[in-house]
Amino acid sequence: MRVELTGLHLPLGGVAGADLRVEPGEFVGLIGPNGSGKSTLLRSLYRTLRPEAGTVLVGGDDVWRTLSARRSAQRIAVVAQHGGDGFDFTVAELVATGRTPHRGAPAADRRIVAAALERVGMAGKADRVYTTLSGGERQRALLARALAQQGGVLVLDEPTNHLDVHAQFELLDLIRSLRVTALAALHELNLAAAYCDRLYVLDAGRIVAHGAPADVLTPDLLAEVFGVRAHLGVNPLTGRPNLAFAPLGQTPVPLTETGDPR
Ligand SMILES: Nc1ncnc2c1ncn2[C@@H]1O[C@H](COP(=O)(O)OP(=O)(O)OP(=O)(O)O)[C@@H](O)[C@H]1O
Numbered sequence: 001m002r003v004e005l006t007g008l009h010l011p012l013g014g015v016a017g018a019d020l021r022v023e024p025g026e027f028v029g030l031i032g033p034n035g036s037g038k039s040t041l042l043r044s045l046y047r048t049l050r051p052e053a054g055t056v057l058v059g060g061d062d063v064w065r066t067l068s069a070r071r072s073a074q075r076i077a078v079v080a081q082h083g084g085d086g087f088d089f090t091v092a093e094l095v096a097t098g099r100t101p102h103r104g105a106p107a108a109d110r111r112i113v114a115a116a117l118e119r120v121g122m123a124g125k126a127d128r129v130y131t132t133l134s135g136g137e138r139q140r141a142l143l144a145r146a147l148a149q150q151g152g153v154l155v156l157d158e159p160t161n162h163l164d165v166h167a168q169f170e171l172l173d174l175i176r177s178l179r180v181t182a183l184a185a186l187h188e189l190n191l192a193a194a195y196c197d198r199l200y201v202l203d204a205g206r207i208v209a210h211g212a213p214a215d216v217l218t219p220d221l222l223a224e225v226f227g228v229r230a231h232l233g234v235n236p237l238t239g240r241p242n243l244a245f246a247p248l249g250q251t252p253v254p255l256t257e258t259g260d261p262r
Helices: 038-045 069-075 091-099 106-119 135-149 165-178 189-195 219-226
Strands: 003-009 016-022 027-031 053-058 076-079 153-157 181-185 198-203 206-211 228-234 241-247
Touching: 003 038, 016 027, 016 181, 016 206, 027 038, 027 189, 038 053, 038 153, 038 181, 069 076, 076 135, 091 106, 091 135, 106 135, 135 165, 153 165, 165 181, 165 189, 189 241, 198 219, 206 219, 219 228
Parallel strands: 027 181, 027 198, 076 153, 153 181
Antiparallel strands: 003 016, 003 053, 198 206, 228 241
8 A cells, every 4th residue: 555645744843845655565764863753744644633735645545635534544553652651451452442443343353453462472461451561562562553453554653662672673574574565763773774665864844865775874964964973884794784873073983994993
Protein backbone atom coordinates (compact mmCIF):
# COMPACT_ATOMS: atom_id res chain seq x y z
CA MET A 1 0.00 0.00 0.00
CA ARG A 2 1.55 3.32 -1.09
CA VAL A 3 1.75 6.42 1.15
CA GLU A 4 1.93 9.86 -0.49
CA LEU A 5 2.11 13.15 1.40
CA THR A 6 1.94 16.12 -0.96
CA GLY A 7 2.36 19.82 -0.19
CA LEU A 8 1.69 19.17 3.48
CA HIS A 9 1.26 22.23 5.73
CA LEU A 10 0.52 21.52 9.39
CA PRO A 11 -0.70 23.86 12.13
CA LEU A 12 2.12 22.70 14.45
CA GLY A 13 5.77 21.84 14.22
CA GLY A 14 6.55 24.27 11.39
CA VAL A 15 5.85 21.56 8.79
CA ALA A 16 5.43 23.49 5.55
CA GLY A 17 5.25 22.15 2.02
CA ALA A 18 6.41 18.63 2.84
CA ASP A 19 6.33 16.01 0.06
CA LEU A 20 7.05 12.41 1.03
CA ARG A 21 6.33 9.07 -0.58
CA VAL A 22 6.66 5.49 0.68
CA GLU A 23 6.31 2.81 -1.98
CA PRO A 24 4.48 -0.43 -1.18
CA GLY A 25 6.69 -2.63 1.00
CA GLU A 26 9.34 0.04 1.48
CA PHE A 27 10.85 0.84 4.90
CA VAL A 28 11.46 4.59 4.95
CA GLY A 29 13.13 6.47 7.80
CA LEU A 30 12.32 10.03 8.86
CA ILE A 31 15.30 11.67 10.54
CA GLY A 32 15.96 15.14 11.88
CA PRO A 33 16.98 16.98 15.03
CA ASN A 34 14.79 17.28 18.14
CA GLY A 35 11.80 19.47 17.41
CA SER A 36 12.20 19.33 13.62
CA GLY A 37 8.62 18.08 13.15
CA LYS A 38 8.97 14.31 12.77
CA SER A 39 6.23 13.30 15.24
CA THR A 40 4.00 16.10 13.99
CA LEU A 41 4.32 14.94 10.39
CA LEU A 42 3.58 11.33 11.39
CA ARG A 43 0.49 12.45 13.31
CA SER A 44 -1.01 13.87 10.12
CA LEU A 45 -0.56 10.46 8.50
CA TYR A 46 -2.25 8.49 11.25
CA ARG A 47 -5.09 10.98 11.38
CA THR A 48 -4.56 12.82 14.65
CA LEU A 49 -3.41 16.19 13.26
CA ARG A 50 -5.43 17.64 10.39
CA PRO A 51 -3.32 19.39 7.74
CA GLU A 52 -3.97 23.04 6.94
CA ALA A 53 -3.16 22.26 3.31
CA GLY A 54 -1.93 19.36 1.22
CA THR A 55 -3.01 15.75 0.87
CA VAL A 56 -2.28 12.52 2.70
CA LEU A 57 -3.02 9.53 0.48
CA VAL A 58 -2.85 5.95 1.73
CA GLY A 59 -3.56 3.26 -0.83
CA GLY A 60 -4.70 6.05 -3.17
CA ASP A 61 -7.39 7.40 -0.82
CA ASP A 62 -7.27 10.69 1.07
CA VAL A 63 -6.98 9.95 4.79
CA TRP A 64 -8.60 13.26 5.77
CA ARG A 65 -11.18 13.83 3.03
CA THR A 66 -12.24 10.34 1.89
CA LEU A 67 -11.54 7.75 4.56
CA SER A 68 -13.41 7.63 7.86
CA ALA A 69 -11.37 7.27 11.06
CA ARG A 70 -12.28 3.58 11.11
CA ARG A 71 -11.38 2.95 7.45
CA SER A 72 -8.04 4.70 7.86
CA ALA A 73 -7.32 2.66 11.02
CA GLN A 74 -7.90 -0.48 8.96
CA ARG A 75 -5.01 0.64 6.76
CA ILE A 76 -2.61 2.43 9.11
CA ALA A 77 -1.27 1.00 12.36
CA VAL A 78 0.82 3.12 14.71
CA VAL A 79 3.52 2.53 17.26
CA ALA A 80 3.50 5.98 18.86
CA GLN A 81 5.69 7.21 21.70
CA HIS A 82 3.95 6.57 25.02
CA GLY A 83 1.14 4.93 23.00
CA GLY A 84 -0.30 2.82 25.81
CA ASP A 85 0.34 5.11 28.77
CA GLY A 86 -2.49 5.92 31.11
CA PHE A 87 -4.35 2.62 30.66
CA ASP A 88 -4.51 -0.15 33.22
CA PHE A 89 -4.97 -2.73 30.46
CA THR A 90 -3.27 -6.06 30.48
CA VAL A 91 -0.95 -6.62 27.55
CA ALA A 92 -3.53 -8.88 25.85
CA GLU A 93 -6.26 -6.25 26.33
CA LEU A 94 -4.02 -3.54 24.93
CA VAL A 95 -3.15 -5.65 21.88
CA ALA A 96 -6.84 -6.49 21.41
CA THR A 97 -7.58 -2.77 20.94
CA GLY A 98 -5.75 -3.18 17.62
CA ARG A 99 -8.79 -5.18 16.45
CA THR A 100 -11.24 -2.32 17.13
CA PRO A 101 -11.40 -1.03 13.53
CA HIS A 102 -12.25 -4.50 12.21
CA ARG A 103 -15.15 -5.68 14.39
CA GLY A 104 -14.22 -9.29 13.70
CA ALA A 105 -15.52 -12.49 15.31
CA PRO A 106 -14.24 -12.67 18.91
CA ALA A 107 -12.58 -16.08 18.48
CA ALA A 108 -10.75 -14.96 15.33
CA ASP A 109 -9.68 -11.73 17.05
CA ARG A 110 -8.30 -13.71 19.99
CA ARG A 111 -6.23 -15.86 17.61
CA ILE A 112 -4.87 -12.76 15.87
CA VAL A 113 -3.95 -11.17 19.22
CA ALA A 114 -2.23 -14.37 20.39
CA ALA A 115 -0.29 -14.61 17.11
CA ALA A 116 0.81 -10.97 17.38
CA LEU A 117 2.04 -11.49 20.94
CA GLU A 118 3.89 -14.62 19.88
CA ARG A 119 5.50 -12.76 16.98
CA VAL A 120 7.03 -10.11 19.26
CA GLY A 121 8.04 -12.61 21.95
CA MET A 122 5.48 -11.37 24.49
CA ALA A 123 3.15 -14.39 24.69
CA GLY A 124 4.40 -15.14 28.22
CA LYS A 125 3.45 -11.62 29.40
CA ALA A 126 -0.07 -11.46 27.97
CA ASP A 127 -1.65 -11.10 31.43
CA ARG A 128 0.76 -8.50 32.81
CA VAL A 129 -0.59 -4.99 33.35
CA TYR A 130 0.93 -2.87 30.56
CA THR A 131 2.13 -0.08 32.86
CA THR A 132 4.22 -2.58 34.87
CA LEU A 133 6.32 -3.51 31.81
CA SER A 134 9.85 -2.28 31.15
CA GLY A 135 10.35 0.28 28.38
CA GLY A 136 11.52 -2.37 25.92
CA GLU A 137 8.62 -4.69 26.75
CA ARG A 138 6.20 -1.80 26.23
CA GLN A 139 7.61 -1.20 22.75
CA ARG A 140 7.05 -4.86 21.89
CA ALA A 141 3.48 -4.76 23.23
CA LEU A 142 2.75 -1.64 21.15
CA LEU A 143 4.19 -3.34 18.08
CA ALA A 144 2.00 -6.39 18.78
CA ARG A 145 -1.04 -4.10 18.89
CA ALA A 146 -0.01 -2.63 15.53
CA LEU A 147 0.45 -6.13 14.09
CA ALA A 148 -2.98 -7.17 15.36
CA GLN A 149 -4.43 -4.18 13.52
CA GLN A 150 -3.31 -5.76 10.21
CA GLY A 151 -3.06 -2.46 8.31
CA GLY A 152 -0.94 -2.37 5.17
CA VAL A 153 0.97 0.64 6.54
CA LEU A 154 2.98 0.80 9.75
CA VAL A 155 3.90 4.18 11.26
CA LEU A 156 6.51 4.13 14.00
CA ASP A 157 7.65 7.03 16.16
CA GLU A 158 11.09 6.24 17.56
CA PRO A 159 10.36 2.52 17.96
CA THR A 160 13.84 1.71 19.26
CA ASN A 161 13.56 4.03 22.28
CA HIS A 162 14.41 2.16 25.48
CA LEU A 163 15.68 -0.90 23.63
CA ASP A 164 19.09 -2.43 24.24
CA VAL A 165 21.34 -2.97 21.23
CA HIS A 166 20.23 -6.56 20.66
CA ALA A 167 16.56 -5.66 21.05
CA GLN A 168 16.97 -2.77 18.58
CA PHE A 169 18.19 -5.16 15.89
CA GLU A 170 15.50 -7.68 16.76
CA LEU A 171 12.69 -5.12 16.51
CA LEU A 172 13.91 -3.62 13.23
CA ASP A 173 14.55 -7.10 11.75
CA LEU A 174 11.00 -8.00 12.72
CA ILE A 175 9.59 -4.85 11.08
CA ARG A 176 11.55 -5.54 7.89
CA SER A 177 10.37 -9.15 7.84
CA LEU A 178 6.73 -7.99 7.84
CA ARG A 179 7.25 -6.48 4.36
CA VAL A 180 4.61 -3.84 5.07
CA THR A 181 4.91 -0.24 3.97
CA ALA A 182 6.68 1.34 6.95
CA LEU A 183 7.55 4.93 7.86
CA ALA A 184 9.58 5.38 11.04
CA ALA A 185 10.95 8.43 12.83
CA LEU A 186 14.38 7.34 14.00
CA HIS A 187 17.02 9.09 16.09
CA GLU A 188 19.74 6.48 15.81
CA LEU A 189 21.24 7.33 12.44
CA ASN A 190 23.29 4.13 12.13
CA LEU A 191 20.13 2.08 12.59
CA ALA A 192 18.37 4.23 10.01
CA ALA A 193 21.29 3.64 7.62
CA ALA A 194 21.30 -0.09 8.29
CA TYR A 195 17.59 -0.79 7.99
CA CYS A 196 15.90 1.83 5.84
CA ASP A 197 15.55 1.63 2.07
CA ARG A 198 15.37 5.42 1.89
CA LEU A 199 15.57 8.35 4.30
CA TYR A 200 13.87 11.74 4.47
CA VAL A 201 15.60 14.48 6.45
CA LEU A 202 13.47 17.08 8.23
CA ASP A 203 14.99 20.33 9.42
CA ALA A 204 12.74 22.95 11.04
CA GLY A 205 9.68 21.46 9.33
CA ARG A 206 11.21 21.31 5.85
CA ILE A 207 12.35 18.19 4.03
CA VAL A 208 15.89 19.09 3.08
CA ALA A 209 17.08 15.77 1.60
CA HIS A 210 15.82 12.33 0.66
CA GLY A 211 17.25 9.24 -0.96
CA ALA A 212 19.31 6.15 -0.20
CA PRO A 213 21.04 6.33 3.21
CA ALA A 214 24.57 6.50 1.77
CA ASP A 215 23.54 9.38 -0.51
CA VAL A 216 21.72 11.32 2.21
CA LEU A 217 23.99 10.92 5.23
CA THR A 218 26.83 13.05 3.93
CA PRO A 219 29.18 14.86 6.33
CA ASP A 220 28.01 18.22 4.91
CA LEU A 221 24.33 17.47 5.51
CA LEU A 222 24.99 16.13 9.01
CA ALA A 223 27.02 19.23 9.89
CA GLU A 224 24.33 21.54 8.58
CA VAL A 225 21.26 19.77 9.98
CA PHE A 226 22.55 18.15 13.17
CA GLY A 227 25.53 20.39 13.89
CA VAL A 228 27.99 17.51 14.20
CA ARG A 229 31.11 16.40 12.42
CA ALA A 230 30.58 13.00 10.82
CA HIS A 231 32.61 10.37 9.04
CA LEU A 232 30.66 8.10 6.68
CA GLY A 233 32.24 4.68 6.32
CA VAL A 234 31.11 1.09 5.97
CA ASN A 235 30.15 -1.17 8.84
CA PRO A 236 32.69 -3.99 8.45
CA LEU A 237 30.20 -6.49 9.91
CA THR A 238 27.22 -5.67 7.69
CA GLY A 239 28.52 -3.75 4.68
CA ARG A 240 25.95 -1.02 5.40
CA PRO A 241 26.79 2.69 5.77
CA ASN A 242 28.24 3.51 9.16
CA LEU A 243 28.70 6.90 10.78
CA ALA A 244 31.14 8.10 13.41
CA PHE A 245 30.42 11.44 15.06
CA ALA A 246 32.31 14.20 16.85
CA PRO A 247 31.32 17.69 17.96
CA LEU A 248 31.79 20.37 15.30
CA GLY A 249 35.03 22.19 15.84
CA GLN A 250 36.83 19.37 17.61
CA THR A 251 40.32 18.92 16.21
CA PRO A 252 40.35 15.89 13.88
CA VAL A 253 42.55 12.97 14.91
CA PRO A 254 45.11 12.32 12.12
CA LEU A 255 44.23 9.10 10.28
CA THR A 256 46.37 6.61 8.38
CA GLU A 257 45.52 5.68 4.79
CA THR A 258 43.34 2.82 6.07
CA GLY A 259 41.28 5.23 8.18
CA ASP A 260 42.77 4.15 11.53
CA PRO A 261 44.01 6.77 14.03
CA ARG A 262 47.77 7.36 13.75
N1 LIG B 1 0.64 20.21 20.68
C1 LIG B 1 1.61 21.07 20.45
N2 LIG B 1 1.51 22.36 20.85
C2 LIG B 1 2.50 23.25 20.62
N3 LIG B 1 3.63 22.95 19.99
C3 LIG B 1 3.80 21.69 19.56
C4 LIG B 1 2.80 20.70 19.78
N4 LIG B 1 3.26 19.54 19.23
C5 LIG B 1 4.48 19.81 18.73
N5 LIG B 1 4.79 21.10 18.93
C6 LIG B 1 6.05 21.75 18.55
O1 LIG B 1 6.36 21.43 17.21
C7 LIG B 1 7.76 21.22 17.04
C8 LIG B 1 8.01 19.86 16.42
O2 LIG B 1 7.68 18.86 17.38
P1 LIG B 1 7.81 17.32 17.03
O3 LIG B 1 7.40 16.58 18.26
O4 LIG B 1 7.08 17.04 15.78
O5 LIG B 1 9.36 17.19 16.77
P2 LIG B 1 10.25 15.88 16.60
O6 LIG B 1 11.09 16.10 15.39
O7 LIG B 1 9.40 14.65 16.64
O8 LIG B 1 11.15 16.00 17.90
P3 LIG B 1 11.89 14.92 18.86
O9 LIG B 1 13.00 14.35 18.05
O10 LIG B 1 12.38 15.79 19.97
O11 LIG B 1 10.87 13.90 19.29
C9 LIG B 1 8.37 21.40 18.42
O12 LIG B 1 8.90 22.69 18.52
C10 LIG B 1 7.22 21.22 19.36
O13 LIG B 1 7.40 21.94 20.55
